[in-house]
Amino acid sequence: MKPYTQKTHASELERDPQAQSQAVGLVGEPVPQTVEASNSLIPFALRDMSEGLQGEVVRETNEEEQRASDQAREELPLHDEKTLHSVIRKEATSLIPFLLSKYWSSQTVSHIDMLSHIRRGHRRYFPQIFEKASVLMQLLFGLDIREVDPILHKYVLYVAAGITYNGILSDVRGLPKSGMLIIILCIIFMEGNRATEDDIWHVLSNMEVYPDREHFIYGNPRKLLMEDFVWEQYLEYQQVPGSDPIIYEFMWGPRAYAETTKMKVLEHWAKFSKVDPRSFEFLYEEALQEEQGASGHAIASSVEE
Structure with a gap:
């Protein structure tokens, strides 16, 4: 061939x-x-990676605690499609540290858990946010998210494509x-x-x-x-x-x-x-x-x- x-x-x-x-x-x-x-x-x-998403993941990781205290803030005005796209991308990125923590601890993650990490006024966009976060996890870390409990909507994270190597030393959380x-x-x-x-x-x-x-x-x-x-x-x-x-x-x-x-x-x-x-x-x-x-x-x- x-x-x-x-x-x-x-x-x-x-x-x-x-x-x-x-x-x-x-x-x-x-x-x-x-x-x-x-x-x-x-x-x-x-294309998304070349638009600075990696930098956003770093910033969101550093700001996770501060963001957790801001959950009750009112919804930002979403005047146009560009603004909505930006909000979805930022909220998806803010989920990354939380999803990684669940992967490190081999714990399932629920729909309710993820909603608690999204600003209250933006939770109506959860399907789009979750889809974007899933793509980022695949793209950046090679991790897939699969639903294991369709009633309680619980998910598990695992290395994609059958690969068993994740590049993390057993005694170091990376x-x-x-x-x-x-x-x-x-x-x-x-x-x-x-x-x-x-x-x-x-x-x-x-x-x-x-x-x-x-x-x-x-x-x-x-x-x-x-x-x-x-x-x-x-x-x-x-x-x-x-x-x-x-x-x-x-x-x-x-x-x-x-x-x-x-x-x-x-x-x-x-x-x-x-x-x-x-x-x-x-x-x-x-x-x-x-x-x-x-x-x-x-x-x-x-x-x-």
Whole structure:
């Protein structure tokens, strides 16, 4: 299969802003628009991160106690859609420290718990706020939120895509690093199952993640990528045969293949980028063939036993 590199022709999403909005569809539509896999699609999907949401998470973390004392304040006037969008984004961001505390303590979180962390006058927008907070948790930390009690509306937080690594040392309470790992696995998949260092840093730089700059979530990004993810066997790192000058590339490691699948990574990516995973036609086909092959192998093994 042809690798999906930066040389891939620009898709309709890249050429036409109107096509970008039209491509945002729902899973289950009969004929999703085809999207070519390209490195330049990734920064588009991560637009919210480039708009300073990371800085907001930091500020909200520092201001959590002060905000808790302001719950009774009256609703701010929401004169237009832009103001409403800003309010939803800020309220969603204010939930992040609370949701992370529940993840750290392995506790469920309820609808009522989350409402108590939203200003009283803005609680009518809870569905939109909760959706935005869920996307941020997926995007920044690689954490999904699943409802486990539909009557009391309780939720549990867990690492997405089947990954078991969260980047937190057992004796240190830090921020989960799974988000960056899943993004890198997706980049490798989109680049034809192998990606050079330049490919990866090009995409991460659009997320304001740089190899030589400390990051408030990911710490030392170069160390995390070159050492931790490789040491944990999620990634393999090797020289491109015959390259001159020497070029190194990353591929999925054995632990990535053991814990997740291309389909899970693609679906995770599509979920927060609001694109039907089938829109990535060739990637979806490859992921589907892998899933079907694994199922067939499992059935054959069961019959043999």
